[in-house]
Amino acid sequence: MAAEESTAIRRRGRPRKSQGGDDADPRVAIVAAASALFAAQGIEAVTMAQVAERAGLQQSSIYYWFRSKADVLRAILEDVNRIPLRIVEEARTSGGPIADRLHRLIREDVLALCRFPFDINEIHRLAAGDPDGFADYWEERARLDQEVAALVSEGVASGALRPVDPVLAARSLLAADEATQNWFRVGGDPDYTEEDVAAHVAVAGVRSLLADGVDWTPA
Amino acid sequence: MAAEESTAIRRRGRPRKSQGGDDADPRVAIVAAASALFAAQGIEAVTMAQVAERAGLQQSSIYYWFRSKADVLRAILEDVNRIPLRIVEEARTSGGPIADRLHRLIREDVLALCRFPFDINEIHRLAAGDPDGFADYWEERARLDQEVAALVSEGVASGALRPVDPVLAARSLLAADEATQNWFRVGGDPDYTEEDVAAHVAVAGVRSLLADGVDWTPA
DNA sequence: GTCTATATCTGGATAGAC
DNA sequence: GTCTATCCAGATATAGAC
Numbered sequence: 350m351a352a353e354e355s356t357a358i359r360r361r362g363r364p365r366k367s368q369g370g371d372d373a374d375p376r377v378a379i380v381a382a383a384s385a386l387f388a389a390q391g392i393e394a395v396t397m398a399q400v401a402e403r404a405g406l407q408q409s410s411i412y413y414w415f416r417s418k419a420d421v422l423r424a425i426l427e428d429v430n431r432i433p434l435r436i437v438e439e440a441r442t443s444g445g446p447i448a449d450r451l452h453r454l455i456r457e458d459v460l461a462l463c464r465f466p467f468d469i470n471e472i473h474r475l476a477a478g479d480p481d482g483f484a485d486y487w488e489e490r491a492r493l494d495q496e497v498a499a500l501v502s503e504g505v506a507s508g509a510l511r512p513v514d515p516v517l518a519a520r521s522l523l524a525a526d527e528a529t530q531n532w533f534r535v536g537g538d539p540d541y542t543e544e545d546v547a548a549h550v551a552v553a554g555v556r557s558l559l560a561d562g563v564d565w566t567p568a
Numbered sequence: 569m570a571a572e573e574s575t576a577i578r579r580r581g582r583p584r585k586s587q588g589g590d591d592a593d594p595r596v597a598i599v600a601a602a603s604a605l606f607a608a609q610g611i612e613a614v615t616m617a618q619v620a621e622r623a624g625l626q627q628s629s630i631y632y633w634f635r636s637k638a639d640v641l642r643a644i645l646e647d648v649n650r651i652p653l654r655i656v657e658e659a660r661t662s663g664g665p666i667a668d669r670l671h672r673l674i675r676e677d678v679l680a681l682c683r684f685p686f687d688i689n690e691i692h693r694l695a696a697g698d699p700d701g702f703a704d705y706w707e708e709r710a711r712l713d714q715e716v717a718a719l720v721s722e723g724v725a726s727g728a729l730r731p732v733d734p735v736l737a738a739r740s741l742l743a744a745d746e747a748t749q750n751w752f753r754v755g756g757d758p759d760y761t762e763e764d765v766a767a768h769v770a771v772a773g774v775r776s777l778l779a780d781g782v783d784w785t786p787a
Numbered sequence: 788g789t790c791t792a793t794a795t796c797t798g799g800a801t802a803g804a805c
Numbered sequence: 806g807t808c809t810a811t812c813c814a815g816a817t818a819t820a821g822a823c
Contacts, residue, residue: 432757470689478613515762519765524750524751528744529743531747532739539735549732549733549740552776553732556776557701557773557776559775
């Protein structure tokens with residue numbers, strides 16, 4: 350994107366007025382600043398001026414690195430969007446009883462989402478309003494659904510899980526994970542740690558699908 | 569709020585340019601218009617001009633009936649916010665096995681939320697940004713949590729439910745309901761009806777909490 | 788490369804005529 | 806009561822100096 354300095358010490362351009370962010374790659378600083386602010390206030394509520402201030406730049410300087418606010422958001426989503434997918438794929442390909450794999454999947458997904466610096470629901474709304482600009486996002490999300498559904502399907506076929514609709518069950522599980530993230534972020538209830546919540550949701554998720562008469566307790 | 573016309577036929581004020589909304593109480597028309605638009609586009613994305621147009625008024629005329637956009641939102645929340653609470657209270661006071669009552673509660677809550685004309689998550693964000701203005705909202709929401717927790721608590725005490733933390737379990741259940749609403753609204757997946765979804769979530773919710781060895785199927 | 792300055796646009800809210 | 810006209814604030818994005 351931006352020009353790269355080979356090895357010279359001298360910086361290009363007018364010196365910064367004040368550096369609040371890391372003096373490193375401004376692109377990185379901008380993304381970091383935007384992440385934190387988006388997380389704290391919601392994406393739409395954050396102005397480019399705020400992002401700039403936190404990144405140690407003037408407002409307009411951001412436009413040297415990114416062409417728009419949506420462009421900044423896309424850069425962030427690129428980094429973090431693949432985490433749940435990676436978790437699911439791990440659960441899909443690993444061995445062992447379905448219930449254990451499902452349990453691990455939900456637990457890790459909730460934990461990952463809780464650490465995720467955004468309100469996923471807000472992202473969904475923004476992405477829904479600009480389907481073309483977020484085509485990658487939607488594609489990955491669809492794959493996430495499919496992977497989980499496949500896992501549930503496997504469990505139903507093996508008799509470990511009761512005969513639910515795999516697609517419906519998968520979406521419900523993922524929705525529950527996202528919902529957990531949301532109220533955990535908003536409420537910030539200090540009585541429960543992320544681990545408490547993740548553990549509860551994971552056990553509840555598995556047991557909600559377990560076949561009758563199957564005995565299971567978390568490994 | 570606004571002056572009431574006793575029985576006279578004559579209307580006050582300058583005639584409307586064009587009436588798109590019901591000719592009834594403009595307050596009602598405004599609320600209805602705002603509800604529909606908020607639901608379709610998200611609250612923050614809707615402008616007062618849009619609301620006015622749909623209500624058959626000019627943009628500024630809204631300010632005769634409401635003092636601000638947030639005021640319109642509050643008027644809407646007043647009407648709909650009590651529905652889940654009513655459902656929960658019914659489940660609390662009615663008789664029968666806990667599992668059945670819980671099942672009915674979740675099912676009806678999901679159905680109510682799916683018909684709810686808003687993204688609850690967006691409301692939470694807005695309300696979080698203006699805690700004073702939405703004090704009533706938060707209070708009712710807290711009561712909702714407490715009621716469900718009390719129901720779970722009763723089930724745990726009676727041995728029908730496994731020994732979960734009632735508060736954590738209650739929040740998880742409600743979060744799942746809200747999450748369901750969200751993806752149902754956004755995704756609009758035509759493969760499943762509201763009833764399909766509500767039925768699945770309700771059964772899953774109950775089974776996720778059922779004590780070991782307890783046999784239960786939906787009534 | 789980053790700055791200052793500013794164009795442009797949008798949306799909430801007000802003033803006063805009718 | 807509703808209108809027209811307008812103010813005002815805040816935000817994105819651009820132009821051009823340094």
